[in-house]
Amino acid sequence: MPLVSDPGIRVPRGDDDRVVDLSEDFVVLPEQTTDDTDRGWGERSSGNEDWLLAERPPHWD
Numbered sequence: 001m002p003l004v005s006d007p008g009i010r011v012p013r014g015d016d017d018r019v020v021d022l023s024e025d026f027v028v029l030p031e032q033t034t035d036d037t038d039r040g041w042g043e044r045s046s047g048n049e050d051w052l053l054a055e056r057p058p059h060w061d
Contacts, residue, residue, distance in 0.1 A: 038045040 034040050
């Protein structure tokens with residue numbers, strides 16, 4: 001970096017001076033895409049968790 005004595009001249013800053021947001025609230029990609037839903041597959045959403053839990057094999061308890 002060149003030494004500059006005039007405060008009106010802007011010197012490019014390096015990557016070390018860049019602010020990076022590392023908070024966990026920052027979302028790059030969603031957890032699930034619309035293609036990976038019942039609606040994306042052309043199906044109606046259904047709540048069959050109760051049926052699935054009732055139909056568990058006995059050795060799963």
